[in-house]
Amino acid sequence: MSSNLIVQKYGGTSVGTIEKIKKVAARIKRMRDSGKDVLVVVSAMAGETDRLSNLARQLSDHPERREIDLLLSSGERISSALLSIALHAIGCPAMALTGRQMGLVTDNTHTRARIKHIHADRAKKLLNENHVVVCAGFQGINELGDVTTLGRGGSDTSAVALAAALNAEVCEIYTDVRGVYTADPRVVPDARKLNMVSFEEMVEMASLGARVLQIRSVEFAKNFNIPILVRSTHDEEDQGTWIGREDSDMEQQVVSGVIYDKDQSKITVRGVPDQPGIAAKIFGALADAAISVDMIIQNVSAEGHTDISFTLQTTDLNEAMPIMEQVAKEIQAVDVSSDSEIAKISVVGAGMRSHAGVAARIFRTLSNQPINIAMISTSEIRVSCIIDQKFTEQAVRVLHDEFHLGENQVSENRSSEGGLKTTSASK
Amino acid sequence: MSSNLIVQKYGGTSVGTIEKIKKVAARIKRMRDSGKDVLVVVSAMAGETDRLSNLARQLSDHPERREIDLLLSSGERISSALLSIALHAIGCPAMALTGRQMGLVTDNTHTRARIKHIHADRAKKLLNENHVVVCAGFQGINELGDVTTLGRGGSDTSAVALAAALNAEVCEIYTDVRGVYTADPRVVPDARKLNMVSFEEMVEMASLGARVLQIRSVEFAKNFNIPILVRSTHDEEDQGTWIGREDSDMEQQVVSGVIYDKDQSKITVRGVPDQPGIAAKIFGALADAAISVDMIIQNVSAEGHTDISFTLQTTDLNEAMPIMEQVAKEIQAVDVSSDSEIAKISVVGAGMRSHAGVAARIFRTLSNQPINIAMISTSEIRVSCIIDQKFTEQAVRVLHDEFHLGENQVSENRSSEGGLKTTSASK
Numbered sequence: 070m071s072s073n074l075i076v077q078k079y080g081g082t083s084v085g086t087i088e089k090i091k092k093v094a095a096r097i098k099r100m101r102d103s104g105k106d107v108l109v110v111v112s113a114m115a116g117e118t119d120r121l122s123n124l125a126r127q128l129s130d131h132p133e134r135r136e137i138d139l140l141l142s143s144g145e146r147i148s149s150a151l152l153s154i155a156l157h158a159i160g161c162p163a164m165a166l167t168g169r170q171m172g173l174v175t176d177n178t179h180t181r182a183r184i185k186h187i188h189a190d191r192a193k194k195l196l197n198e199n200h201v202v203v204c205a206g207f208q209g210i211n212e213l214g215d216v217t218t219l220g221r222g223g224s225d226t227s228a229v230a231l232a233a234a235l236n237a238e239v240c241e242i243y244t245d246v247r248g249v250y251t252a253d254p255r256v257v258p259d260a261r262k263l264n265m266v267s268f269e270e271m272v273e274m275a276s277l278g279a280r281v282l283q284i285r286s287v288e289f290a291k292n293f294n295i296p297i298l299v300r301s302t303h304d305e306e307d308q309g310t311w312i313g314r315e316d317s318d319m320e321q322q323v324v325s326g327v328i329y330d331k332d333q334s335k336i337t338v339r340g341v342p343d344q345p346g347i348a349a350k351i352f353g354a355l356a357d358a359a360i361s362v363d364m365i366i367q368n369v370s371a372e373g374h375t376d377i378s379f380t381l382q383t384t385d386l387n388e389a390m391p392i393m394e395q396v397a398k399e400i401q402a403v404d405v406s407s408d409s410e411i412a413k414i415s416v417v418g419a420g421m422r423s424h425a426g427v428a429a430r431i432f433r434t435l436s437n438q439p440i441n442i443a444m445i446s447t448s449e450i451r452v453s454c455i456i457d458q459k460f461t462e463q464a465v466r467v468l469h470d471e472f473h474l475g476e477n478q479v480s481e482n483r484s485s486e487g488g489l490k491t492t493s494a495s496k
Numbered sequence: 497m498s499s500n501l502i503v504q505k506y507g508g509t510s511v512g513t514i515e516k517i518k519k520v521a522a523r524i525k526r527m528r529d530s531g532k533d534v535l536v537v538v539s540a541m542a543g544e545t546d547r548l549s550n551l552a553r554q555l556s557d558h559p560e561r562r563e564i565d566l567l568l569s570s571g572e573r574i575s576s577a578l579l580s581i582a583l584h585a586i587g588c589p590a591m592a593l594t595g596r597q598m599g600l601v602t603d604n605t606h607t608r609a610r611i612k613h614i615h616a617d618r619a620k621k622l623l624n625e626n627h628v629v630v631c632a633g634f635q636g637i638n639e640l641g642d643v644t645t646l647g648r649g650g651s652d653t654s655a656v657a658l659a660a661a662l663n664a665e666v667c668e669i670y671t672d673v674r675g676v677y678t679a680d681p682r683v684v685p686d687a688r689k690l691n692m693v694s695f696e697e698m699v700e701m702a703s704l705g706a707r708v709l710q711i712r713s714v715e716f717a718k719n720f721n722i723p724i725l726v727r728s729t730h731d732e733e734d735q736g737t738w739i740g741r742e743d744s745d746m747e748q749q750v751v752s753g754v755i756y757d758k759d760q761s762k763i764t765v766r767g768v769p770d771q772p773g774i775a776a777k778i779f780g781a782l783a784d785a786a787i788s789v790d791m792i793i794q795n796v797s798a799e800g801h802t803d804i805s806f807t808l809q810t811t812d813l814n815e816a817m818p819i820m821e822q823v824a825k826e827i828q829a830v831d832v833s834s835d836s837e838i839a840k841i842s843v844v845g846a847g848m849r850s851h852a853g854v855a856a857r858i859f860r861t862l863s864n865q866p867i868n869i870a871m872i873s874t875s876e877i878r879v880s881c882i883i884d885q886k887f888t889e890q891a892v893r894v895l896h897d898e899f900h901l902g903e904n905q906v907s908e909n910r911s912s913e914g915g916l917k918t919t920s921a922s923k
Contacts, residue, residue, distance in 0.1 A: 087554045124578055127514045129585035136584075136592055140577035143570040150567035151551055157563075158556035165563055169596075170641060214597060 074196065074237040075100060078110040078206065078228035082245040083302035084148050085115035093243075093302065094155035097201055101161060106196045108235065110206040110228040111152055113144025134179035138208070138218045142168065145205035145224070153203045163201040166192060168208035168216065173227065175209040175217045178359050182209060182217035183285075184226065187234040196235075204231060222283030229286040233293035240295050242282060243302040248310030249274065249281055251474035252327045256462045259475035263325060264308070267315040267419050270325050271297075273451040277328040277415040287312065315419060323427060324418035324472040329461050331412045333363070334386045335443075336393055337378040340403025343370040347400055351377060354396045360385045363413075364446045364455065374403075380444065380455060383409050411443065412461040415453040416468055428452045434471045440464055501623065501664040502527060505537040505633065505655035509672040510729035511575050512542035520670075520729065521582035524628055528588060533623045535662065537633045537655040538579055540571025561606035565635075565645045569595065572632035572651070580630045590628040593619060595635035595643065600654065602636040602644045605786050609636060609644035610712075611653065614661040623662075631658060649710030656713040660720035667722050669709060670729040675737030676701065676708055678901035679754045683889045686902035690752060691735070694742040694846050697752050698724075700878045704755040704842040714739065742846060750854060751845035751899040756888050758839045760790070761813045762870075763820055764805040767830025770797040774827055778804060781823050787812045790840075791873045791882065801830075807871065807882060810836050838870065839888040842880040843895055855879045861898045867891055 077097065084090050101107045121140050125132040149165040156163035172188030192202045206224025211217050219226050225242060232240035249271070252260040266274070268291035275284035281299055290297050290312065300309025341347055348367070355362055365379040381389055386407060393405045414435075421427050431452050435442060440463065444455035456464055469475065504524065511517050528534050548567050552559040576592040583590035599615030619629045633651025638644050646653050652669060659667035676698070679687040693701070695718035702711035708726055717724050717739065727736025768774055775794070782789055792806040808816055813834060820832045841862075848854050858879050862869060867890065871882040883891055896902065 087551060090555065121574065124514060124574075125581050128517065128578060128582045132581040133584050136577045136580045139592055139594070140574055140581075143573045143577075146570045146573075147548065147551075147567055150563045150570075151555060153563045154552050154559040154567075155555045157560050165566055167566070167643075216594075 073104070074106040074108060074232075074235055076108050076110065076228055076232040076235070076237045076240045078224055078240065078242045079112065079152075079302065080224070080242075080244045081112040081115040081118070081148075083243050084111055084152060087151075089302075090148075090151055090155050094152060094159055094161070096302075096305070097156060098159055098161045101201055108192060108196065108202045108204065108231060108237070109152065110204045110224055110231060111145060111148045112206050112224040113141075114148050114151075117144040117147070135215055138179045138182075138216045141218055142205070142208040142216045145207050149203045149205040153201075156201055156203070161201055162199060163203055164195050165203045165205065166195075167205050168227075169210045169214075171202075171204045171231065173209035173230070175211055175219070177211045177213075177217070179215075179217055181220040181359060182211065184209060184219070184230050184289075187230055189231065189234045192231070192235065204228075219285070220283070222280070222286070225283040225286035226289060229289040229293075229295055229297065232295045233289060237295065239298055240290065241298045241300065242286075243300060244281065245302065246281065246299075247301045247304060247307045248299050249312070249326070251325065252465055252469045253329065256329070256465050257327075257469045257475070260469065261474060261476045262307075263310050265311045265313070266325060268312060269315065269450055270417050270419050271312045273415070273417045273448065274326060274328055277330055277413065277417070277451070277453065282312075322418060323420035323424045324416055324474065325420075326417050327465050327468045327472070327474065328415045328417065329412055329465050330415075331458055331461060332383045333380050333411055333413045333455070334383045334407055334409040335378055335380050335411050335455070336386075336389060336405065336407045337376060338393060338397055338402050338405050339376045340374050341377055342401060343373050343375045348377070350400055351393070351396055352379075354392050355381075355389060358388060358392055360389050360392075364444045364453070366444050378444070380411070380413070410458045411455050412458040412464075413453055413455055414461065414464045414468065415451055416472070417451045419450050421450050421452075430471065431468060434467055435464060438463060438467060500531070501533040501535060501659075501662055503535050503537065503655050503659040503662070503664045503667045505651055505667065505669045506539065506579075506729065507651070507669075507671045508539040508542040508545070508575075510670050511538055511579060514578075516729075517575075517578055517582050521579060521586055521588070523729075523732070524583060525586055525588045528628055535619060535623065535629045535631065535658060535664070536579065537631045537651055537658060538572060538575045539633050539651040540568075541575050541578075544571040544574070562642055565606045565609075565643045568645055569632070569635040569643045572634050576630045576632040580628075583628055583630070588628055589626060590630055591622050592630045592632065593622075594632050595654075596637045596641075598629075598631045598658065600636035600657070602638055602646070604638045604640075604644070606642075606644055608647040608786060609638065611636060611646070611657050611716075614657055616658065616661045619658070619662065631655075646712070647710070649707075649713070652710040652713035653716060656716040656720075656722055656724065659722045660716060664722065667717065667724050669713075669724060669726045671708065671726060672729065673708065673726075674728045674731060674734045675726050676739070676753070678752065679892055679896045680756065683756070683892050684754075684896045684902070687896065688901060688903045689734075690737050692738045692740070693752060695739060696742065696877055697844050697846050698739045700842070700844045700875065701753060701755055704757055704840065704844070704878070704880065709739075749845055750847035750851045751843055751901065752847075753844050754892050754895045754899070754901065755842045755844065756839055756892050757842075758885055758888060759810045760807050760838055760840045760882070761810045761834055761836040762805055762807050762838050762882065763813075763816060763832065763834045764803060765820060765824055765829050765832050766803045767801050768804055769828060770800050770802045775804065777827055778820070778823055779806075781819050782808075782816060785815060785819055787816050787819075791871045791880070793871050805871070807838070807840070837885045838882050839885040839891075840880055840882055841888065841891045841895065842878055843899070844878045845899075846877050848877050848879075857898065858895060861894055862891060865890060865894060 153163040153165035175182035206227040254260040297312040580590040580592035602609035633654040681687045724739040
């Protein structure tokens with residue numbers, strides 16, 4: 070519809086108090102007064118989702134996922150109603166919409182549902198009637214009419230999906246950081262904010278644990294070519310970080326950032342019979358439980374048996390272990406063990422496509438410390454290593470230095486690579 | 497459907513903490529294990545509705561009613577999800593349903609909607625599948641698909657309406673008091689719990705400020721002849737108070753209880769031209785705003801002008817005053833004033849129908865104090881007086897004594913009326 074539409078998403082810290090909600094309302098009103106249509110997506114007030122989760126956990130170690138979705142989705146309903154009230158109070162017509170009312174239909178996978186389609190008729194009508202539409206993030210409904218949620222960070226995905234459904238100009242993500250950084254500034258003090266990141270790089274960064282955006286939101290944005298602007302709620306001067314299509318005007322560095330993720334665990338199944346179909350059994354059982362597996366290593370077979378190790382999110386570990394123990398019994402493996410004291414360190418950069426030797430440089434840098442690498446995975450624009458969790462910060466710092474990513478090192482960074490300004494065609 | 501169905505409603509204090517939710521779950525499970533089908537209606541956890549209301553009030557003096565409904569209804573969604581999780585945790589299959597999922601359709605009057613119909617197909621199906629159905633009280637949806645709420649105490653009405661729709665045996669209302677009393681025990685220490693109250697008496701008592709039940713729930717129960725049992729969540733021994741049809745076996749006292757309501761205010765419009773249609777203008781404007789008026793007095797006309805006074809809930813006063821000022825201007829009245837320092841004292845009893853002189857006895861008792869009576873209204877089974885608020889407790893006590901309603905006065909009560917055991921036909 071309107072190509073005059075801006076979608077804005079405000080995270081939990083941006084609407085964490087009544088004062089902050091008032092500030093957000095004022096900001097939205099300024100955008101609307103400048104002539105734009107505005108659709109807003111809000112997260113729950115900071116701390117609310119954790120508060121509700123804790124209540125459930127006091128009642129049950131394994132609360133029903135359907136009921137958890139009903140419970141947690143209340144947080145966003147509350148913040149959306151409050152923001153709508155705040156907008157009315159300053160003379161800005163607004164209406165809050167729940168997941169159902171915004172027509173966000175998902176599949177049936179409670180607590181991590183995927184969006185199937187959006188029937189945005191009501192939002193469209195309200196925008197045409199000059200309302201600011203305030204959507205409760207993170208939630209949808211399945212075809213039974215039950216509430217579903219999109220997983221941690223799901224409000225980002227709500228926002229981008231609504232931006233795509235309504236053909237918005239841009240999806241602005243307001244958060245408590247100024248944008249996307251070359252590394253976590255808490256770990257690397259001279260980490261630099263990036264002005265522009267490609268969708269491809271951001272997908273890698275998001276999936277690797279840079280908590281700025283939920284990965285699915287970036288995939289959505291990429292598929293529908295919706296530019297995302299990540300910026301600070303508090304610092305209106307800062308221009309934030311654009312996430313968009315790579316194009317020939319983009320200045321590409323070999324490496325854009327170094328990311329770590331401590332919420333990774335490793336499961337090892339030992340003494341697996343080396344027969345066809347065994348891997349399918351192991352990973353099929355996890356897929357049935359909607360548990361995502363990241364890296365997989367299979368040892369060389371010895372005497373018809375092998376060991377299989379894989380990594381997954383630590384939050385899924387408690388659910389995955391009984392499944393794996395069951396599978397291990399069925400396939401007559403020796404045993405199953407887990408290790409949550411690991412971390413994944415990743416180096417991402419679109420320029421890797423045209424520059425060889427980045428992986429070797431990473432391995433050398435880590436081994437010089439020395440930091441042992443337990444598993445490795447790579448993509449066209451990323452190299453990831455699993456290491457002992459206690460070396461996380463050290464690894465991030467030495468890699469950030471190695472690729473000269475710091476505030477005062479931009480020129481060095483380029484020169485050390487011998488004139489890095491490449492002009493790759495857009496993909 | 498099932499005549500084996502018990503509907504239970506738990507108020508906010510009954511589910512106010514995780515520990516209390518666990519206790520309620522255990523109680524529900526015992527009922528179900530005894531062979532009953534159970535549908536539960538829950539209020540928000542104690543304090544939650546006020547917390548949410550306060551957030552809204554910090555943002556706006558007049559928050560949008562539609563958004564308030566979305567906001568406040570979250571409280572019951574949270575408690576219903578938590579109770580369902582608690583039931584699962586003790587091995588009792590359960591499912592939480594929102595207003596929409598339980599098919600509770602209301603009119604469009606946000607914050608005090610009336611139930612139009614209930615499509616209880618999903619609840620029926622779940623009960624047939626042996627689930628405990630946990631319904632979020634207080635809420636429904638209108639035909640636009642927006643969330644509506646049924647007003648303070650609306651969960652009672654949700655419970656009785658669901659009991660009617662599903663043809664339940666009984667609707668049990670669990671609360672923090674042991675039942676319905678002859679007077680507020682905080683005011684009258686020897687107030688006595690009643691074992692049985694007729695629908696008609698309870699309608700009068702509920703509408704007069706006895707906070708045990710929302711009046712509309714009793715009207716619903718009366719219309720569909722659903723017996724209500726009000727009982728304590730904490731004291732499982734106590735048998736509570738039954739509310740049902742009057743029948744010839746019922747032992748009737750002249751007076752069943754003395755009720756007070758301090759949340760009353762009086763509005764006076766002075767110098768109203770004494771012309772046809774003026775009262776319709778005044779009360780039509782209030783009705784349009786869905787504000788209920790209770791007692792009305794019109795002075796004798798002098799020189800073509802009169803004064804009109806009426807009472808209403810104090811919570812409606814802020815909304816009513818600007819409406820009345822507007823109307824006063826239109827009808828060229830002299831001025832509008834309000835007084836919130838009043839109280840309504842009422843004496844209720846089905847036996848009044850067959851006993852004359854009760855009203856005179858009330859007026860004499862109050863005047864002996866002396867307490868001045870500003871307004872009077874009566875029904876077949878009730879006499880109400882508006883007095884100065886500061887005499888509230890005194891008035892309740894002297895009337896309670898006058899009709900011998902106390903713990904140790906039952907026989908006296910009867911004898912003083914000369915053999916009160918009447919056998920009126922059921923109405």
